Amino acid sequence: MKMARILFIFTVTHKVTSHFHSWATTSEMEELKLVGSIRSLYCVNYHKLPDGRIGQSLIYYFVLVWEQKQAQLAQWREKFVQNLKSAGLLMEKETANEKRTIHFLKLNAPWDVMVYYAEELCLRAPLQVNQHLDLNTSAQVLSRLCIPNVMAESVPNRPLDYYTCAFRKSKMSRFLGCDEHETYFTNTQRHRVVYEILASAVYGKKKRAEVGVDRLINEGAYTAAFPLHEGPFQPPRMEIRPDELNQRQILYHYWARWWRWFKYQPLDHIREYFGEKIALYFAWLGFYTAWLLPAAVVGTLVFVSGVMSIKEICTSNASYLMCPLCNTCKAWNMSEICTMAKLGYLFDHPGTVLFSVFMSFWAVTFLEYWKRKMVTLAHHWDCMDFHEEEERPRPEFAAMAPTMEQNPVTGVKEPYFSEKTRLSRMFTGSMVIIMMVRHLIPFDSNISSSIVNLGLILLMGRVYTALAEQLTKWEMHRTQTQYDNAFIFKVFIFQFVNFYSSPFYVAFFKGRFVGYPTNYGTLFGMRNEDCGPGGCLIELAEQLFIIMVGKQLINNVQEFIIPKVKAWHQKRSLAKVLGNKPSHEPQRWEEDYQLVECEGLFEEYLEMVLQFGFITIFVAAFPLAPLFALLNNWVEIRLDAHKFVCEYRRPVAERAQNIGVWFNILEALSHLSVIANAFLIAFTSDFLPRLLYQYKFDNDLNGYVNFTLAYAPLNYTEYKAFRDNNGNYTLFYWELLAVRLGFIIAFEHVVFFALRAIDWIVPDVPESLELKIKRERYLAKQALAENQEALLVSRGQGAATGTPGTSSPGQYSYCCQSQKYLHL
Secondary structure (H helix, E strand, C coil): CCHHHCCCCCCHHHCCCCCCCCCEEHHHHHHHHHHHHHCCCCEEEEEECCCCEEEEEEEECEEEEECCCCHHHHHHHHHHHHHHHHCCCEEEEEECCCCCCCEEEEEECCHHHHHHHHHHCCCEEEEEEECCCCCCHHHHHHHHCCCCCCCCCCCCCCCCEEEEEECCHHHHHHCCCCCCCCCCCCHHHHHHHHHHHHHHCECCCHHHCCECHHHHHHHCCCCEEEECCCCCCCCCCCCCCHHHCCHHHHHHHHHHCHHHCCCCCCHHHHHHHHCHHHHHHHHHHHHHHHHHHHHHHHHHHHHHHHHHCHHHCCCCCCCCEECCCCCCCCCEEHHHHHHHHHHHHHHCCHHHHHHHHHHHHHHHHHHHHHHHHHHHHHHHCCCCCCCCCCCCCCHHHHHHCCEEEECCCCCCEEEECCHHHHHHHHHHHHHHHHHCCCCCCCCCCCHHHHHHHHHHHHHHHHHHHHHHHHHHHHCCCCCHHHHHHHHHHHHHHHHHHHHHHHHHHHHHCCCCCCEECCEECEECCEECCCCCCCCHHHHHHHHHHHHHHHHHHHHHHHHHHHHHHHHHHHHHHHHHHHCCCCCCCCCHHHHHHCCECCCCCHHHHHHHHHHHHHHHHCCCCCCCHHHHHHHHHHHHHHHHHHHHHHHECCCCCCCCCCCCHHHHHHHHHHHHHHHHHHHHHHHHCCHHHHHHHHHHCCCCCCCHHHHCEEEECCCCEEEECCECCCCCECHHHHHHHHHHHHHHHHHHHHHHHHHHHHHHHCCCCCHHHHHHHHHHHHHHHHHHCCCHHHHHHHHHHHHHHCCCCCCCHHHEEEECCCCEEEEC
């Protein structure tokens, strides 16, 4: 082979040569394909010249796919493509086989289009290279202690960090790399620009809001629209240097593989490839998993302490005949439940009270430090000043809105739906939510009924999600953000009731309204359910273990199997269209079309938020919950990473500066956990009755079991209650009730006061980040000043006299939406 005559396509840090250094003959294209498989970037097309040589065309980043041939859809596509050409996009059409049944339209945004939309979308422009900072707190601590860090790993081709400002075409000469047109914009920025054009291009009548590729996909004119992956994810068989891998291969090798479970996530690489929104999810998941480690350690120690002290239970040989627990049950002996009493003490001892307090502080401290981490990442990824521009209407809203009204912001006529009608529909939907509160409470809280309960919970979860989707569509929300927030809120309410109703019932209601012999409490003619012989807390621990751990196992199996089944079905469907024997090697766009469409992050966030509720709200009854959550999350990170890198089509990169409404839900759960744990310790646990008995009668708890039993003279049996022989409450009951209420008030006030103190002490923005922000604003002010010399003179005078010429954060601000820079 004549290697001097072959073009090598380098993709390191997204750099692509602008032209062929030489020509390659058709016979030499096999070697070119080999090199391309090693260091491929999207799809590079080649034109065959009249003399038989092959010349370079363009690199395409985005693909539209369609299969149907209906006349109306063809007209829409034709007008849509014409408008894309008018917007400046370059394109090339491909067919998958000789039958011309599947069509691909490859898209590229040239330099002039990128420059125009960079200013329109307020993309960030590099001013100065910034030194990479280690954003992992554990790495900083281990470094100070001079301890080797096995979690750290050098990942090749890490994206550079820059001081940046909003892009302005008139100031382009002051930006780094502005002369390199083919590498100046990152691939995710190109995706955003192409998608922005696709989302705003008209294909029909604008008055009918026949705009955008999303609505064309809903109408069936296109079957898919997605950015292309950067080549295969599997590294080549031949030996190559790590920095020669493409970005997808780097993510697979250093992140998505199972044996990397103990390594830090390459968040900068994830952001560079998938965008800030997905990178923030993985950053939050990794941060949450790291914080679970101390909670898991403390919870395990609390559980072990219960095991160590289990010998103190059931040392008495006394026999007590107990009242039947139901109308058809038989009387039972207290000594028969010794084993259950031992198990109950594993979760009900003084250590669980301290652990509940610890987890309350843990939850709020975790959220406070996540806010700091989130702000740091938002600045590091140039999203701190990001604001959603005026969103266009959703395709479904545009298709179903009854009237057109003028948008007060843009002045353009848009589909309109009455706010009054929407509020009435939302009110009706909230009534449906209230009516759908699940009444699935097992009357026999044993292991088998809990497993059946878990199956019903998972089944009803699917039903509730579908119902929430239909209610949200019916409410006719204008923008995608409004739709997503309403949908997330409904699904979370449904799933909160679905997953937590059984634990709440066992923890706070079961056994509370039983009554006493000859005067049992009833509901609809049925005797109220009493707790089992081991008490309500051991039943609650069983419920939590089966629901939480069972849900995690089933979800992980589903996440592992379902994408593979969908991919198999997609490939099989395409094989029927294309034939079993393809006429050529599949191209990058054809391989990506066979992948599964990315389903977003909703299910991923929902699973983790529900888990967060389990480990905080009911932690007093199940101290091992953080340990099981930690084990699950180690698996979850790699499962999600493998899905996004290997099994999903590449999603359009979206900008975000936080995790959205999910943070508000996490804050609500953390505050609810304080109240729930206070009531759980006060009314469900035996901690306070034991404590009061020790204070009043015997510090060694001698005779405590007999003291907690009341005598029923009619049937000569006993039952657990603080009542006299006539069924009236004893003085100890009222004293205990006062202690319980006082404990709840003291617990809540102390914890909430400490939480507010933590919130006040821990600043949302780290001091080091504030200095970086000031430095970046200083550089931006220099780069964007109309008169550079006058600015320098003014700054020198200000520094000498202390006048307002000195730069400060409050003296300079810029607004992306208006693209005007104000020097205050």
